[in-house]
Amino acid sequence: MKKLVLLFLVVLLLASSFFVLPIQAATQGFSDVKEDYWAYEAINYLSGKGILTGVGGGLFKPDDPVTREQLAKIICIAKGISEYKPAKPTFKDVSPSSWSYGYVEAAVKSGYVKGFSDGTFRPKDNIKRADLAVLLVRVMGKEVEAQKYTEPLTFSNDEASIPKYAVGAMSLAYNNHYQLLNYREGRNVKPNESATRAEVAYAVFRVLKPVKVGGTVNLASGSEADSLFLPLATIGASGDYWLLQFTNLIGLDENENVYPLAAKEVPTVQNGLVQLYEVNGEKRMKVTYHLRGGLKWSDGTPVTVNDYIFTEKLLADPKVKVVSASSMWANFIDHVEAPNSSTLVYYYKVVDPQYILGRGVLPAHILKPIYDKDPSLINTCDFNTKPVGNGPFMLESWVKNSYISFVRNPYYPWGQPLVDRIVIKYIPDSNTRLANLMAGTILASSIDPQQVSVLKNSNKFNVYVSFSEGGLTYIGCNTANPLLSDKRVRQAIAYGINMEGYGKQYYGFDVPRATGPIMKSSWAYNPNAKKYYYDINKAKALLAEAGFKMGPNGVLVSSDGKEFVVTLGTTTATSAKQIGVFIQSELQKLGIKVNLASYPISTYYGRVIPQGQVDLYFAGWIEDPLFPGKLDSYKCDQIPTPENNYSGLNWSRWCNKDATNYANLAYSTLDRELAKKYYWKFQEIYTEELPEIPWLERVGISAIRKEFKNYIGSKGGINRFTWNASFWYLDN
DSSP states (O other), X not given: OOOOBOOOGGGSGGGTTSOEEESSOOOSSOTTSOTTSTTHHHHHHHHHTTSSOOOBTTBOOTTSBOBHHHHHHHHHHHHTOOOOOOSSOSSTTSOTTSTTXXXXXXXXXXXXXXXXXXXXXXXXXXXXXXXXHHHHHHHHTOHHHHTTOSSOOOOSTTGXXXXXXXHHHHHHHTSTTTOOOOOBTTTBOOTTSBOBHHHHHHHHHHHHSOOOOOOEEEEEESOOOSOSSGGGOOBHHHHHHHHHHOOOSEEEOTTOOEEESSBSSOOOTTTTSEEEEEETTEEEEEEEEEBOSOOBOTTSOBOOHHHHHHHHHHHHOTTSOOOOOOTTSSSOEEEEEEEETTEEEEEESSOOGGGGGOOOOOOHHHHHHHHHHOGGGGGTSGGGTSOOOOSSEEEEEEETTTEEEEEEOTTOOSOOOSSSEEEEEEOOOHHHHHHHHHHTSSSEEEOOGGGHHHHTTOTTEEEEEEEEOSEXXXXXXXXXXXXXXXXXXXXXXXXXXXXXXXXXXXXXXXXOBOOOXXXXXXXXXXXXXXXXXXXXXXXXXXXXXXXXXXXXXXXXXXXXXXXXXXXXXXXXXXXXXXXXXXXXXXXXXXXXXXXEEEEOHHHIIIIITTTTOOSEEEEEEEOOTTSTTOGGGGSGGGOOOTTTTTOOSOTTOOOOHHHHHHHHHHTSOSOXXXXXXXXXXXXXXXXXXXXEEEOBOEEEEEEEETTEEOOOOOSSSSOOTTTTGGGOEEOO
16 A cells, blocks of 8 residues: 655654653552553552552552442542441442442432442442443533433444443543543443453543643644645655544544544444445445534535545546545545435445545535636645645644644534644754753654753653654665666665664664564564675675676676666755765675765655656655555556656566565455465565665654643554644643
8 A cells, every 4th residue: 555655754753653662661659550551640640649549569450440339439539528428328239337338328429429220339340431431420510511412422443332321421531621531452442341440540530630721732843744735745744734634534543443533433344334246257345434423624614425525536537646645545436425414335446455544535615616627726726735624623824944833623523622723843953853842842852862861861851762663764776777676786785784783873772674565563474584684795795696896996887887876865854864874885885886865855755756866765654554565656557657747656666567466466355364475475575676675673762741741643654643633732
């Protein structure tokens, strides 16, 4: 699958595609609740107040369940309610002699807890997550608000399992203005499962210390979008900004779990919303979406099924230069039908497992008049810089090479954002970003390894080191250049660069080489595929096999007398240029002369690489754990040419028909085990041919000011750091 281009990681905002781990773990509190534990702050707060204590031995046992009577005590202590012991018990199974009698009765008197129709309280039963939500909604006095919900709105994959009595309470519990409950594995709310001690601590903490509304989040980025109209964009920052302004059918969380966003459920074969069929012997599929109601564009116009139908018409038009790599815009759709105002049926031309990521939507009332006049006008219309979206935020201002700002979309129906504004400043220099962090003029940024010591001992920051296989950073080879067309030459370059030494010197610790294009942590990874390491003698031997001999000037000469002189391209980012200099010096040891050229990111990814203006290029792409390897970008039909307006993402211009075939097969089945076989075959070919030379695994270091709350980012992949921006808040 094609993917949005990724600028080299150290200039990315917040190292946004990485799973982050604190540099320092907790040194106090409970030994089984470390600083990186999701409920750490809540547990420490409640234990410090004596509301919830440990279980002895320095342990908290965060995964243990909480009984109904234990919860009654926790609520009473949290709310400062004294025990109440009436002469006659309310429940027949909570006697005056019970340790919890005073707490249960006090909670009943306060209107917080209720029993069952048989007159029992069932004090020893574990509290269910649905009942925890119901109780806390009562504690907050929000029962009337909860009653307004007629359907669940938890953006989870098990909304249908929420009992009717808890629909409103569970919906409020997951509303960004309350944030009472966490998601369980697979983006599920598990309403009928027992709540854990950590979950109860977090929920009670949120009641006592509600999220705050208002303020401006100032961030910094070393890259800038080339367009705010994502289907026409080539830069990764465009995807970050898009998720602020647009709500897709399907969402992705920090773990790359799909979940229903504008749709009520994620279509699958199992729930009957995905159906396979054949037309003249060709396999096809149709996917049905049921839409949530109430979504509007930021100008107040309702989002309708006609918007989705128009979107697919626009994307299929060859006059519209769709270059974005997301499957949300790929031309897989034959047509779309709308049986009613809340149902969409997409008819796919092929069986496409990437359907699971959903489709995007564009405002027909804005773009259709332009499109009807001339479809090619879409490529240059004002929507590229002033889009009208249906997401939680809308564009306020974009001053290129300076900043971009967003404010709340007043028509967003599913929880107005907590912060008033988000301002993302374009600051390409890491030292300038550090100075802004120290001054408090930005709240978060990536930093260089040398800057860690400045921040890590400050009580104003959380400093994180991130290790991620969320994509591939690599040295691309323009295989159309005869000097680079022989696989032995590309293999020699891989063996001849001491990447491991560079990682140790730059970061101060060992960083392994990436494998590429399938990450080692992926379900599709082939552990038997060829691997590379530093071996300068092997590199020289391969170059000799390829017919190169050392010339009089210390530069290799090919069998036809051509000197081995190539140009290596990078962006203008300091870190990227530094790596370019290192590669230049390493290849010089092999007799390869490298000229360096650096370009602004938009020029680099938008023109220089696609048009083959450099021979080697230091670049990267974002991984998709669901459909790994970016295989579409290695197909023969994806080579950029003047005829396709250089929109193909096979920048190496490598064409291997077997690899293309396996890529097509891997992306044309819903059977993961079968797809895995095709992935393995593809990787065997790729690692032997090596059109791209994988660099080191990604390492990012970021600093976040402690007052900036609920930034989650993603643990790698195609998701963007802005995916949950409506949940961000400031706690000064």
